[in-house]
Amino acid sequence: MKPFKFKQFEIQQSKDVFRVGTDGVLMGALANVINAEKVLEVGTGTGLISLMLAQRNSSAEFLGIDINEEAVNLTRLNFENSPFYVRLKNIYQDFKSFETEGKFDLIVSNPPYFEESDSEKDKLARQTVELNFQQLISKSSKLLSENGIFSVIIPFEIGGDFVKLAYENQLFLIRKINIKGIGNSKTKRLILEFSLTEKEVEESEFIIEKSPRQYSDQYLELTKEFHVFKNRN
Template identity: 60%
Template sequence: MKPFHFKKFSIKQSKDVFRVGTDGVLLGALVNIENSQRILEVGSGSGLISLMIVQRNPVAIITAIDISAEAVKLSDENFKNSPYSERLNCFEADFKHFAGVEKFDLIVSNPPYFEENDSSKDVIARQQTSLSFENLIKLSAEKLKIGGLFSVIIPAEFGDTFTQTATENKLFLNRKVTIYGIKNSKPKRLILEFGFEEKEMMMSELIIEKSPRIFTDEYLKLTKDFHLFGK
């Protein structure tokens, strides 16, 4: 597969690893990185989100994990070929068995979200066969520092149940970004940000396209430091 080129790094892709997509770009661009130095990405895939975060945050040191050996190999290669290689590490690990006493300022994930089905395409990356939402939330609560943030992008229809499960694990919704694929459509994705402190929630919206393949000004502005639009 052809690599995907961004302004400051390129992503080599593989048919066996979930490809560069809008979800990853949105989370990489929108996740709150303020006051976050030690960061964990759960499910590195190609390494896109981690690379976007270290480009945005010059002090970030990221540990990325993935259960897929192929994904770890790909992420590691993309990390090493980037200008940020010294601040990025990737390991093959199941989050359910992720060892270590370190806690993180930020845990970020574009998690699997389709229930198990008969499709073999992206079976690990896009089905809850290896890491359920419940496990992701519970384990993130254990690995997060006091004052830290847990941020995900998920389909809009799962927002209420995800938030309820997080609350049951003492993680409170601090920020919600509702994302629309196209103007006047139903919500497509949510970026949700949780912390241990219960406080007033920040809410915003983002529309990706004005019409098919015509991006909104707000999306172009959001991704201007990354995408090579028009090149």
């Protein structure tokens, strides 16, 4: 499988690991990593999100964990071949049993969300089999630093339930990005960010395409430091 090339790094991919996709790119470009010193990514896949965040924050240290051994090996390869490799580490670990003395300023995840799927390839990456939302939220709330942020990207339809679960675990919604595939369409994804302190929610809208297969100016501007776009005539 061909690698996915970005401006400052390259993502090696595998047919057995969930590949580079728009959700991951949006998460890597939009998650609030500005003031973070220690970042944890839950379910690294190829390592894309951590690599994008490492490009955006030149001093933060990153730890990625994944329960898929093939994904761990792939992430390690992509980390080691990047210009940020000294700040990037990943481990083969079940998040439910993950223990550490330190806290994280940012915990980020593109979590599993399909209850059922016929795809064996994406079984671990896209089913709530190995890690459900309650487990993800509960564990993250315990690992956040005092001013830390928990950031996820999920389908719009389950946003309400996710926010409710987070609230029950003392995590308060502070930022919500409504993501649309194309203008005037329904919201398809949400980027939700939570903290241990209740604040006014910052809400915005993001549109990926202005017409079919034509990225919006908003998307082009957001990803200009990452994507290698072909020159337009």
